[in-house]
Amino acid sequence: MFNRVLLALSLLSGLLLCYIAVAFVLYHHYKVEPPAVLARAFQGGITYYQEWQRGHISVLGEKEDRGKQQSLSKRLETMINTKRRVQWEVDQTYDGYTLMTYKNHTGIFLIDMKGDIVHSWDVPFKKAFPIADHVHKMVKVVMVVEDAHLYPNGDLLIQYGGLNDTPHGYGVARVDKDGKVIWAHADNNHHDLYIEPEGQGYIYTLSHHIIQDPIPGLEHMDYPSLMDYVVKLDPNTGEEVERVSITEALQKSPYAKYLKLKVEDEEIWDYFHTNSVEKLEPSMAKFFPMFKEGQILVSIRNLDLLIMLEMDTKNVTWATQGSWIRQHSAQFTPEGKIILFDNRGANTANMELSRVLALDPETKKVSVLFPTPSSDVRAFYTKAHGRVQRLPNGNLLVAEGLSVRVWEVAPGGKVVWRYALPPMAGIDAILSATRYTKDYIQFTPNRKGL
Amino acid sequence: MDENAHPTPPDRLGQLALAFSLLASLALLIVGGAAIMHFVFKQPVYGPLQEAFVGGKELYREYMSGNLSMEFTEPDDSDNSEMNKKMQRYMANAKVTWDKEKSFDGYTLLAVRMRTAVYMLDMDGKVVHRWYMPFRKAFPNPEHVHSWVKVQMKITNFHLYPNGDMLIIYSALGDTPYGYGMAKIDKDSNLIWTYPQTAHHDLYVAPNNGEIYALIQYFQRKPTPGLEKLYFPVLMDYIVKLSPEGKELWRISIGEAFVGTPYQSEYLIRKGWDYFHTNTISRLEPEMAKYFPMFKEGQLLISIRNLNALAVIDPDTKKVVWAARGNWKWQHAACFTKNGTIVMFDNKGLQRVGKKGSRVLELNPKTMETRQIYPTKGERFGTRIYGRLHMLPNGNIMIAEGEGLRALEITSGGELVWSYAFAKKRSSVMKISAVMSATRYPKDYITFKPDKLQDKGDMKAAAK
Numbered sequence: 001m002f003n004r005v006l007l008a009l010s011l012l013s014g015l016l017l018c019y020i021a022v023a024f025v026l027y028h029h030y031k032v033e034p035p036a037v038l039a040r041a042f043q044g045g046i047t048y049y050q051e052w053q054r055g056h057i058s059v060l061g062e063k064e065d066r067g068k069q070q071s072l073s074k075r076l077e078t079m080i081n082t083k084r085r086v087q088w089e090v091d092q093t094y095d096g097y098t099l100m101t102y103k104n105h106t107g108i109f110l111i112d113m114k115g116d117i118v119h120s121w122d123v124p125f126k127k128a129f130p131i132a133d134h135v136h137k138m139v140k141v142v143m144v145v146e147d148a149h150l151y152p153n154g155d156l157l158i159q160y161g162g163l164n165d166t167p168h169g170y171g172v173a174r175v176d177k178d179g180k181v182i183w184a185h186a187d188n189n190h191h192d193l194y195i196e197p198e199g200q201g202y203i204y205t206l207s208h209h210i211i212q213d214p215i216p217g218l219e220h221m222d223y224p225s226l227m228d229y230v231v232k233l234d235p236n237t238g239e240e241v242e243r244v245s246i247t248e249a250l251q252k253s254p255y256a257k258y259l260k261l262k263v264e265d266e267e268i269w270d271y272f273h274t275n276s277v278e279k280l281e282p283s284m285a286k287f288f289p290m291f292k293e294g295q296i297l298v299s300i301r302n303l304d305l306l307i308m309l310e311m312d313t314k315n316v317t318w319a320t321q322g323s324w325i326r327q328h329s330a331q332f333t334p335e336g337k338i339i340l341f342d343n344r345g346a347n348t349a350n351m352e353l354s355r356v357l358a359l360d361p362e363t364k365k366v367s368v369l370f371p372t373p374s375s376d377v378r379a380f381y382t383k384a385h386g387r388v389q390r391l392p393n394g395n396l397l398v399a400e401g402l403s404v405r406v407w408e409v410a411p412g413g414k415v416v417w418r419y420a421l422p423p424m425a426g427i428d429a430i431l432s433a434t435r436y437t438k439d440y441i442q443f444t445p446n447r448k449g450l
Numbered sequence: 451m452d453e454n455a456h457p458t459p460p461d462r463l464g465q466l467a468l469a470f471s472l473l474a475s476l477a478l479l480i481v482g483g484a485a486i487m488h489f490v491f492k493q494p495v496y497g498p499l500q501e502a503f504v505g506g507k508e509l510y511r512e513y514m515s516g517n518l519s520m521e522f523t524e525p526d527d528s529d530n531s532e533m534n535k536k537m538q539r540y541m542a543n544a545k546v547t548w549d550k551e552k553s554f555d556g557y558t559l560l561a562v563r564m565r566t567a568v569y570m571l572d573m574d575g576k577v578v579h580r581w582y583m584p585f586r587k588a589f590p591n592p593e594h595v596h597s598w599v600k601v602q603m604k605i606t607n608f609h610l611y612p613n614g615d616m617l618i619i620y621s622a623l624g625d626t627p628y629g630y631g632m633a634k635i636d637k638d639s640n641l642i643w644t645y646p647q648t649a650h651h652d653l654y655v656a657p658n659n660g661e662i663y664a665l666i667q668y669f670q671r672k673p674t675p676g677l678e679k680l681y682f683p684v685l686m687d688y689i690v691k692l693s694p695e696g697k698e699l700w701r702i703s704i705g706e707a708f709v710g711t712p713y714q715s716e717y718l719i720r721k722g723w724d725y726f727h728t729n730t731i732s733r734l735e736p737e738m739a740k741y742f743p744m745f746k747e748g749q750l751l752i753s754i755r756n757l758n759a760l761a762v763i764d765p766d767t768k769k770v771v772w773a774a775r776g777n778w779k780w781q782h783a784a785c786f787t788k789n790g791t792i793v794m795f796d797n798k799g800l801q802r803v804g805k806k807g808s809r810v811l812e813l814n815p816k817t818m819e820t821r822q823i824y825p826t827k828g829e830r831f832g833t834r835i836y837g838r839l840h841m842l843p844n845g846n847i848m849i850a851e852g853e854g855l856r857a858l859e860i861t862s863g864g865e866l867v868w869s870y871a872f873a874k875k876r877s878s879v880m881k882i883s884a885v886m887s888a889t890r891y892p893k894d895y896i897t898f899k900p901d902k903l904q905d906k907g908d909m910k911a912a913a914k
Contacts, residue, residue, distance in 0.1 A: 219798070220758055220779045257716060260775035262757050265722045304679070304719055321715040325679060352678075 056164055057138050073107050073122060076427055085420045086115040092416040093408055094391040096437040100399075100406070101145035103163075103385075103429035108148050108156065110436075110445070115419060119445035121179050125160050128173035134186045139165040147193045147387075147432045149203075154443030155182065157203065159193050166270075167208045167226060174238060177443050183238035189231065191275045192329075198281065202241065203233040204296065206274045217251060218259060221271060228272040230296055230309055244314050246272055246298065246307075253316035255307070263302045273302040278331045280308075287336040290361060291318065299330040299340065306330050306338065306359075323366060324357060329387045333358070339369065341386040341398070353381045356388050356398060356409075370396060372413030379403075387432050399433040406433040512599075517624060519600050524584045527567060537565070538577060540873070540880050546575035549867040553859055554842045556892040557900070558870065560850075560857055561605040561618075563836075563884040568608050568616065570900055575870050579900035581608075581616050581639050588620075588633040594646045599625040607838065607887045609655045609662075614898035615642065617662065621650050626724075627667045627685060634696060637898045643696040651729045652783075652838075660694035663731050663750065666701070676709030679719045687728040689750060689763065702768045704728055704752070707761075713773045717757060727756040730783050734762075741790035744772065744815065753784040753794065760784050760792065760813075776820060778811055783838045790814070793823070793847065795837040807832030810839060810847060810860070823847070826864040833884070840889040850888040857888035 026032040027042050034042070051057045097110050097118055110119040125143055126132070141162030149157040154177025160170035169190025174182040187207050194204040207229040214223050232242040250259055263271055276299040285293035295317065296309040304325055308318040324342035333339055337358040344352040356370040371377040385401030391408075395416065398407045404427075408417035421430070484495040488503045495503070512518050527533045550573075557578065558571040570579035585592075585603050601622035609617040614637025620630035629650025634642040647666045654663040670677075670686040677684075687704045704726055708717050730753035739747035749771065750763045758780065761773040778796035787793050789812075796811040808831055810824040824847075825831045833852030840848045842859070846867065849858040859868035872882070 217777070219777055220775070257775075260758065261716060262720050262722070262725075264720050321719070323678075325719075 051139075056140050072105060072427070076102070076105055076107055077109075077117070077120075079421060080109060080111070080115070080117060083422050084115045085418075086113075087415075087418040088113055089414075089416040092410055092414075094393045094395045094397075094435060094437075096435050097441065098397070098406065098419070099148055099150050099432075099434045099436065100430055101148050101432045102427050103144045103431055104142050104427050106143055106145055106158075106160075108145060108158065110150070111419075112448070113417065117447045119154070119177070119443075119447055121156055121158075121175060121177075123158060123173065123175050123179045123181065125162075125170060128158070128160070128175070128181050128184045129171060129186055132186065134188060135162060135167075135170055136165050141165045141168075143170075144429075144431055146191050148434070149193050149195050150434070150436055150441075152440055152442045153177070154441075157193055157195070159189065159191070159205065161190055167210065169206070169208055172203070172205060172233065172238065174235075177446070185233060185238040185240070187231070187240065192277050194277050194279055195235070196279060196281070198283075201235045203235055204277050204279055205231055205233065206277055206298075207231045207243070208272075208274075215247065215251075218247070220260065222268040224269065226270045226272070228274040228300075230274075230277055230298060230311070232311070242311055244309060244311055246274060246300070246309070249309055249314050249316045250307070250319075252314075253319075255316050255319040258303055258305055258319060261303050267302055270302060272300050275299050275301045276329045276331070280332060284332045284334065287334055288332065288361065297330055297332065297338065299327055301326050301328065306340070318361070320359075320361070320364060322359060322364060325352075326384075327357075328385070329389075331388075331390060333390050336360070336362075339388060339390060339396070341388045343382060343384065343386050343401075353379065354386060354400075355380070356396060369411075370398060370407070370409045370413050375409065375413040375415055377407075377415065380407075382429075385429055385431050389434055391435055397433055397435050399430050401431065402429045404428065404430055406430055408435075517600050518598055524566070524586055524603060527565060527582060527584070529580070529582070534567075534580075534582075537880060537882075541569065541575075541577055543873050544575055545869075545871045545873075547866070547869045548573055549865075552846075552861055552865065553867040554844050554846045554890060554892070556890045557896065558848070558857060558888060558890045559608065559610060560870070560888050561608055561886045562872075562882040563604045563886060564602055564881050566603050566605055566618075566620070568605060568618065571870065573868070576902070578902040579614075579637075581618070581635060581637075583618060583633060583635050583639055583641065585620050585622075585630060588635075588641055588644050589631060589646060592631070592646065594648055595622070595627070595630055596625055601625045601630075603630070604886060606650065607652050609653055610891055610896070612895055612897045613637065614896065617653055617655065619649055619651065619653055619664070627669070629665070629667050632662075632664060632692075632696070645692060645696050645698070647690070647698070649690075652731050654732045656733055657735065661699075662692040662694065662696075663733060664690050664692065665728050665731055665752075666690050667728075670705070674706065676714060677705050677718060680705065680725055681720070681722070683723065685724050685726070687726045687754075689731060689752065689765075691765070700765075702763060702765065704754070704761075704763075707763050707768055707770045708773075711770045711773075713761075713770055717759065717773060722756060724756060726754050728752050729755050730785075732785050734786055738786050738788065741788055742786065742815070751784055751786060751792070753781055755780050755782065760794070772815070774813075774815070774818065776813065776818065778813075778820070780835070781811075782836070783840075785839070785841055787812070787841055788845070790816070793839065793841065795839050795849065797833060797835065797837055797852075808837060808851075808854075810849065810864075822864075823862070824849075824858075824860050824864040824866075829866075831858075836884050836886060838887045842890055843892065848889050850885045852886070853884045855883070855885055857885055859890070 023034040023038050027034055099110050101108050106124050107122045109117050112118050141164045144161040146161045147159040156175050158173050161168050162170045167188035169188035171186055172189045173184040189205045189207050191206050196202045208226050210224050211227045212224045228246045230244050231240055234241055278297045280291050280293050280295050282293045298307050298309055304321050306320055307316050310317055325344045328341040330340040339358050342357045343354050355368050357366045358369050359366050371380050382401030382403050387399040389397040394411045396409045404421045406419040410416050484499050487493040488495050560569045566584050567582040569577050572578050601624040604621055605618045606621045607619050617634050619632055622628050622630045627648040629648035632645040632649040649664045649666050666688050667685055669683045671683045688701045690701045691699045708714050732751050734745050734747050734749050736747045752761050759775050761770050764771050780797040782795040784792050784794040792813045794811050797808045809822050812821045812823050833854045836852030838850040845862045847860050855872040857870040860866050
């Protein structure tokens with residue numbers, strides 16, 4: 001009896017295997033659709049195989065090659081110490097220390113105006129996230145630190161990213177001045193960090209997740225689709241306090257039409273690609289009568305779109321496109337303008353260069369802040385990345401992404417500080433540059449006395 | 451006197467030749483160096499060279515994969531050919547369903563992929579007439595297309611005149627631009643005139659004066675004002691108006707029609723060489739205009755597949771007056787109806803995973819509400835690409851199901867009243883794999899005698 005059951009079972013399972021095999025052949029060779037579950041499994045398997053063939057996947061799991069990383073660190077440091085080129089118009093800069101993050105390296109350096117290293121952190125992703133269940137561990141990625149924020153006591157917020165993987169947001173960690181991990185928020189946070197300067201000091205950042213099934217009313221989109229969120233984190237624990245879906249907020253706002261744009265053919269699964277987040281602080285709100293304090297300005301790269309998001313009502317109250325293409329780093333200035341880094345990215349066919357723009361949100365007029373004729377800069381361009389910080393004296397600090405350069409620009413466009421690294425294998429971009437004044441820093445640096 | 455004592459006259463020509471050959475080798479060295487930079491180090495090089503290298507590489511790749519040929523060949527599909535005989539046998543096996551009460555009586559015209567023929571069927575699905583015009587017969591020396599590319603030729607849409615004359619639109623799979631032109635032929639498939647431009651997809655003949663509206667496409671290499679956000683070269687679509695004799699009267703660039711309108715910033719961004727892919731053109735006729743107060747008569751409705759958009763363009767101002775996207779995707783064949791609505795074939799294209807099929811969708815442009823006309827009960831219906839529909843005079847809708855290999859007639863309520871289904875198994879043998887267009891003309895529309903009807907008459911006469 002038992003044998004018969006076993007026989008029946010084995011026949012049945014044989015039949016099942018045959019069915020799956022035939023379904024696969026039909027799917028793969030004759031493009032006949034099997035049931036959705038099988039189709040997904042087959043597509044996933046095929047993609048996995050292709051990625052494996054291309055060497056993007058290591059079967060043993062993602063391992064950071066410490067030996068290689070350490071030699072890279074050493075080379076990066078040697079390069080910063082010996083090969084950097086700095087031009088400095090001494091009395092015209094907003095003096096202080098510049099915090100820089102790089103592509104393909106988790107090293108973060110604080111440098112002085114001459115370019116000497118003052119302090120350094122290097123917290124590998126695996127150290128911040130030993131478990132790392134929020135990312136695909138078998139994918140070989142180019143590790144990046146897309147943004148970092150320094151606290152006066154030497155604590156540092158680090159925004160990790162893993163290029164080659166989707167979602168590429170790898171999370172936020174807070175470490176102390178010696179690189180000891182205080183907390184790590186294991187979510188797909190990406191691109192940008194904004195820290196409230198007043199009050200509780202909440203952290204605003206972006207998050208994204210893959211949605212498998214069509215959202216009602218948005219069936220025209222391509223699925224699986226990467227959907228973006230603005231999230232608010234507690235600075236002491238790293239816990240998520242609030243989360244707003246960009247998709248849902250847009251859907252119920254008067255700007256729902258922006259959910260139906262055409263994005264680049266190869267990026268249809270990454271409809272939004274948000275890349276900067278900035279809160280309108282009470283002190284700034286008076287310069288922007290059309291906005292309310294507490295609203296969040298978000299830059300959406302793949303739609304050339306800027307939106308104002310209201311966290312408590314989960315609504316979009318303002319949105320605009322303009323003459324910019326694939327912009328980054330939108331933020332408010334006390335002149336009542338929104339400045340942004342306009343990459344004109346991937347637009348090489350039109351031979352356009354990048355620029356920093358100021359947008360008047362009232363009239364929608366833009367003016368170019370950099371490069372201007374008085375900048376005397378010929379080729380300013382980065383296809384991706386790019387970041388701008390407005391300094392309190394009105395100067396701009398501009399990170400030129402893939403061109404591995406940082407510029408400080410006085411109002412009018414004159415270059416007053418220029419920092420450039422030679423192209424180096426692996427580290428081919430400065431992803432963020434943030435200036436802090438001397439008195440902001442209240443810890444003893446590990447490299448050079450203040 | 452010793453001749454050698456004379457100073458040798460300088461060999462000017464030799465010096466020039468030397469200088470020239472030195473310069474030439476320098477040029478070769480530059481090109482060689484640039485080639486190494488391009489192919490080995492993947493560095494961008496001087497513009498024209500870059501284009502030449504990329505072009506050369508592509509040409510070599512296409513040549514190696516057998517897509518290029520110095521001789522253009524088309525399969526023989528003439529009346530007595532083996533191919534046509536097979537096709538006739540194949541079509542005799544097609545399944546026909548017919549609700550005699552509710553269907554709109556007449557002759558069905560059908561175009562399929564891989565054939566430069568149009569078939570005329572009676573309500574039983576029997577082929578009663580055939581038009582056949584190979585591309586190379588219509589265009590013996592085509593200068594408007596890449597004549598060395600091996601392509602699969604098809605007729606994407608057609609228009610029948612009462613006397614049996616017919617307009618046909620050629621499209622080619624395997625080349626870009628894929629629009630291969632328009633031709634007018636008579637009932638015996640003799641050529642009347644051709645329009646040697648890249649006409650593609652669709653055509654519309656104004657019932658009042660016989661003027662023809664069509665779509666053509668060209669690569670635009672440099673941005674013009676307002677189009678800076680597109681990436682160039684871009685395949686730009688144009689609407690053209692032709693006189694009934696096939697003379698072009700004017701053309702409108704669809705890209706420029708958006709410039710300066712409120713739709714510019716939403717509709718003119720982003721990359722994609724086939725940015726528009728306009729696939730339908732029709733006109734708001736005077737007798738229809740009263741149902742569409744927001745539009746004016748004579749305005750043109752187009753469907754832009756790759757933007758998931760419908761647009762109405764005013765031919766006088768050459769600007770978009772209305773554009774919309776909605777819960778449809780990769781749509782085809784938008785047309786005005788007497789209900790004040792726009793009916794379209796919504797492919798819901800390219801959704802491989804969890805694919806639910808296509809639908810016939812009715813849009814109310816005033817409220818932007820949509821209603822699904824067909825399928826009503828989840829019938830299997832769908833095609834990833836292609837698909838076309840025509841409104842019939844009694845309100846029924848004639849559908850070409852594209853890769854679904856069927857022609858269907860439904861009522862405005864979505865009831866299936868006539869269908870013609872090719873046998874799928876043999877479609878791979880016949881390689882037609884898609885029904886491109888299907889429409890129906892009432893019997894009293896035609897004033898010519900179809901071939902096979904004549905046969906039938908002869909047979910009857912013989913029987914008597």
